[in-house]
Amino acid sequence: MGEHVTIVEVGPRDGFQLIVPLIPTVTKIALVEQLYAAGLRRMEATAFVSARSIPQLADAAEVLAAARALPGLSAQVLVPTQRRCEQALGAGATEIAFVLSASEAHNMENVRRTPRESVDEYRRLIAVLPAGVGVRLNLATAFDCPFTGAVAPDDVLALLDPLVAVRPDVEIALCDTTGRATPERVRALFDRAIARFPDGTRWAFHGHDTYGLGVANVLAAYDASVRVFDSSFAGLGGCPFAPGATGNVATEDVVWTFGEMGAATGIDLDLLLDAAEAGAQLPGALPGGRVRTALRSRQCVQALAA
Amino acid sequence: MGEHVTIVEVGPRDGFQLIVPLIPTVTKIALVEQLYAAGLRRMEATAFVSARSIPQLADAAEVLAAARALPGLSAQVLVPTQRRCEQALGAGATEIAFVLSASEAHNMENVRRTPRESVDEYRRLIAVLPAGVGVRLNLATAFDCPFTGAVAPDDVLALLDPLVAVRPDVEIALCDTTGRATPERVRALFDRAIARFPDGTRWAFHGHDTYGLGVANVLAAYDASVRVFDSSFAGLGGCPFAPGATGNVATEDVVWTFGEMGAATGIDLDLLLDAAEAGAQLPGALPGGRVRTALRSRQCVQALAA
Numbered sequence: 236m237g238e239h240v241t242i243v244e245v246g247p248r249d250g251f252q253l254i255v256p257l258i259p260t261v262t263k264i265a266l267v268e269q270l271y272a273a274g275l276r277r278m279e280a281t282a283f284v285s286a287r288s289i290p291q292l293a294d295a296a297e298v299l300a301a302a303r304a305l306p307g308l309s310a311q312v313l314v315p316t317q318r319r320c321e322q323a324l325g326a327g328a329t330e331i332a333f334v335l336s337a338s339e340a341h342n343m344e345n346v347r348r349t350p351r352e353s354v355d356e357y358r359r360l361i362a363v364l365p366a367g368v369g370v371r372l373n374l375a376t377a378f379d380c381p382f383t384g385a386v387a388p389d390d391v392l393a394l395l396d397p398l399v400a401v402r403p404d405v406e407i408a409l410c411d412t413t414g415r416a417t418p419e420r421v422r423a424l425f426d427r428a429i430a431r432f433p434d435g436t437r438w439a440f441h442g443h444d445t446y447g448l449g450v451a452n453v454l455a456a457y458d459a460s461v462r463v464f465d466s467s468f469a470g471l472g473g474c475p476f477a478p479g480a481t482g483n484v485a486t487e488d489v490v491w492t493f494g495e496m497g498a499a500t501g502i503d504l505d506l507l508l509d510a511a512e513a514g515a516q517l518p519g520a521l522p523g524g525r526v527r528t529a530l531r532s533r534q535c536v537q538a539l540a541a
Numbered sequence: 542m543g544e545h546v547t548i549v550e551v552g553p554r555d556g557f558q559l560i561v562p563l564i565p566t567v568t569k570i571a572l573v574e575q576l577y578a579a580g581l582r583r584m585e586a587t588a589f590v591s592a593r594s595i596p597q598l599a600d601a602a603e604v605l606a607a608a609r610a611l612p613g614l615s616a617q618v619l620v621p622t623q624r625r626c627e628q629a630l631g632a633g634a635t636e637i638a639f640v641l642s643a644s645e646a647h648n649m650e651n652v653r654r655t656p657r658e659s660v661d662e663y664r665r666l667i668a669v670l671p672a673g674v675g676v677r678l679n680l681a682t683a684f685d686c687p688f689t690g691a692v693a694p695d696d697v698l699a700l701l702d703p704l705v706a707v708r709p710d711v712e713i714a715l716c717d718t719t720g721r722a723t724p725e726r727v728r729a730l731f732d733r734a735i736a737r738f739p740d741g742t743r744w745a746f747h748g749h750d751t752y753g754l755g756v757a758n759v760l761a762a763y764d765a766s767v768r769v770f771d772s773s774f775a776g777l778g779g780c781p782f783a784p785g786a787t788g789n790v791a792t793e794d795v796v797w798t799f800g801e802m803g804a805a806t807g808i809d810l811d812l813l814l815d816a817a818e819a820g821a822q823l824p825g826a827l828p829g830g831r832v833r834t835a836l837r838s839r840q841c842v843q844a845l846a847a
Binding site: 414418419449524529 | 723750797801834
């Protein structure tokens with residue numbers, strides 16, 4: 236390998252949003268700073284969304300302000316609508332992650348809009364976006380929808396056509412929201428998307444580990460030449476559609492794997508594991524991942540382990 | 542895909558051996574029967590080893606007898622020495638899994654023999670093995686040793702030379718004992734072994750999920766044309782070298798993944814999940830895997846899951 240890969244830590248958004256007990260804002264900020272100290276330079280720091288649907292993220296402005304105070308940290312904030320985008324900009328956001336779902340059922344559930352209506356909203360958002368504000372697109376349910384099952388690659392590409400046309404040079408994350416994608420499907424969709432949009436679009440993969448394929452799917456995206464990966468420290472995130480199931484692929488599992496394969500992430504695994512340990516101990520957290528327990532458990536020896 | 546893959550359920554051996562509280566023999570037999578009912582037709586039912594080092598498997602003879610009573614079940618038993626093999630045969634074993642480690646440090650720890658001494662023992666064992674008794678070779682630490690780290694593929698192949706020469710047509714499982722192998726290393730070692738021993742040797746992969754690469758490594762072995770995979774229901778097994786860390790790749794994760802990819806396993810996932818739930822609830826068990834919690838948890842819906 237020897238390549239450089241970029242990890243986007245999404246725990247402060249995708250991870251925290253599914254934890255029911257409110258995490259004190261100071262704790263969130265301390266964790267963001269701890270992740271930054273481990274070398275993470277891109278984070279989805281929070282989301283500007285309905286405090287009624289997701290009370291956990293009601294402190295978005297304070298968390299964003301703390302993240303923006305960290306030198307060299309690219310802190311993107313998730314927004315599902317133009318109105319939320321304006322709210323984020325008002326709070327000082329300089330990196331916007333606009334989310335829409337490839338699945339109509341999922342997009343209706345999230346924002347009561349069809350995917351095409353969200354595309355129009357994205358177009359309007361971009362039209363009035365101040366110069367210098369970064370944009371990232373998160374295309375949720377790009378492989379599978381919790382309501383309607385497998386999402387056809389043709390439908391995803393057809394939705395990407397108008398999205399890429401709005402601004403070809405954004406970074407687009409294809410999100411395996413439910414974790415049901417398999418490596419061959421991840422590889423195939425990225426291969427087709429990369430071939431179809433050659434004009435400067437950057438690609439990212441956002442995966443979940445719901446079915447144990449989290450790292451396998453990351454590696455499939457890597458094989459398709461993707462070099463930007465979303466992950467969550469301690470595997471925080473859970474799966475909103477399967478309570479009790481683990482969620483986002485764990486940042487430490489991804490960092491460990493790329494380290495073993497000789498790809499540079501710029502992240503200090505020991506410091507990351509400290510942050511993951513802290514995240515795993517948050518009240519109400521459902522930690523996932525493997526590397527944390529594997530590397531932080533007392534070492535011993537037993538005979539006859541084949 | 543559309544291919545057929547064979548799963549060897551090793552939970553009753555590799556899984557149970559790491560559970561400290563003694564599992565009642567009737568419970569072990571009930572679980573073996575439940576796994577059989579789910580469609581599993583190959584199992585590593587138990588091991589004939591020192592009851593002092595592994596008291597959990599002291600009831601090997603009874604468990605083996607119960608497994609042999611199941612029509613069409615191939616029940617292999619692990620043996621580390623010729624003496625244990627004779628003991629197994631005396632108990633009615635018709636399928637022997639001889640285990641040795643590629644790593645000298647690990648083999649010394651397990652059986653106080655060098656790998657070459659274990660090769661000689663295997664040769665003597667085969668020489669006196671009654672006709673009709675099946676043989677499988679489990680080559681432990683074929684990728685990584687808990688004591689000395691990475692194992693060089695050249696050393697593994699050099700050890701396979703005399704092993705394959707003893708009897709070329711056995712099934713040989715290359716075991717990632719510690720779970721530290723990466724997909725590229727799994728693929729590379731199987732590619733070399735398959736090319737080097739073309740005379741009827743069958744290959745199997747025995748993987749652990751210690752670092753989250755369990756299914757990814759299974760798929761890498763599949764890509765190398767391996768079609769026989771060891772796994773443990775509920776991911777039982779733990780990692781003897783990292784207490785608290787999860788162990789063998791979970792049978793239900795492997796079965797689910799191959800099902801999603803269109804490969805036939807002949808296993809009923811629902812019945813397997815019942816068995817996995819039962820295994821996960823064994824006192825002292827450290828269950829792993831993802832699919833069990835993903836599919837057996839209450840379904841619900843939450844907005845804004847990207």
